[in-house]
Amino acid sequence: DARPPMSSPLLRVERxxxxxxxxTDEPGLPMLKLTADCLPVALARRNGSPALxxxxxxxxxxxxxxxxxxxAALGGRGLAAAIGPGIGPCCYEVGDExxxxxxxxxxxxxxDRMLDLPEAARRLLREAxxxxxxxxxxxxxxxxxxxxSHRRDGGPGRQAGLAWLx
Numbered sequence: 001d002a003r004p005p006m007s008s009p010l011l012r013v014e015r016x017x018x019x020x021x022x023x024t025d026e027p028g029l030p031m032l033k034l035t036a037d038c039l040p041v042a043l044a045r046r047n048g049s050p051a052l053x054x055x056x057x058x059x060x061x062x063x064x065x066x067x068x069x070x071x072a073a074l075g076g077r078g079l080a081a082a083i084g085p086g087i088g089p090c091c092y093e094v095g096d097e098x099x100x101x102x103x104x105x106x107x108x109x110x111x112d113r114m115l116d117l118p119e120a121a122r123r124l125l126r127e128a129x130x131x132x133x134x135x136x137x138x139x140x141x142x143x144x145x146x147x148x149s150h151r152r153d154g155g156p157g158r159q160a161g162l163a164w165l166x
Contacts, residue, residue: 001070021062022075023053030164036058036150037140039086039121043070043130047078048157050165057083057121059094063101067121071128080132081125084161085147088139 004125022031023043031054033040038058045051055061071079076130102110105123109116118135125133140147140159148157 003125016138020056020064020066021053021070021073023051023070024165025049025051027165028151030162033161034158035084035086035161036148036158037087037092039117040084040124040159041067041070041121042084042161042163043074043084044080044082045078046080046132048075051075052163052165054161054163057086057117058099059115059117059120062117062120062124067124068128071106071125071130076129079130081130081134083118083125083133083135085138085143085159086142087141087151088118088137089114091139091141092117093133124126 022033024031024105026164027050031052033054035056038061041055041057043053043055051074053165055066055070057066063090070150093113094110094115098115101112101114102115102120108124109120118137122133122135138147141149144152147159150157
């Protein structure tokens with residue numbers, strides 16, 4: 001088994017900002033990940049013993065390697081991913097330094113001052129070896145009936161993702 005040993009049922013992913021990732025292989029142990037405009041990403045190990053990771057994948061976390069750390073925490077093989085609602089390319093205007101940082105992923109990810117965060121996550125997941133990727137492709141800023149958006153609303157609101165192994 002290529003997965004790292006667990007010293008406790010729930011550990012944060014070591015790369016990225018503190019708290020950007022959680023994973024477990026213990027059935028019935030719930031994990032909660034809060035986001036606002038950043039993407040919630042769930043990773044599931046599909047071969048061998050089940051395991052699950054929840055990632056908070058904003059521009060900083062994606063650049064700091066949260067996807068790669070989550071994939072590594074689950075052993076790096078036989079993984080599926082689900083990307084939840086987050087700010088879309090229609091609404092995520094960023095500065096030149098952010099555009100430059102994401103430029104290696106292609107011009108359709110970062111161009112004309114707009115960042116396509118879900119596409120960046122998809123490409124990083126593929127680069128990390130994730131074979132099955134589902135994406136909600138819902139913009140938290142556009143859809144004010146269903147989602148809080150920090151960029152639209154300010155304040156302390158959040159969405160919550162809750163997951164556990166059966």
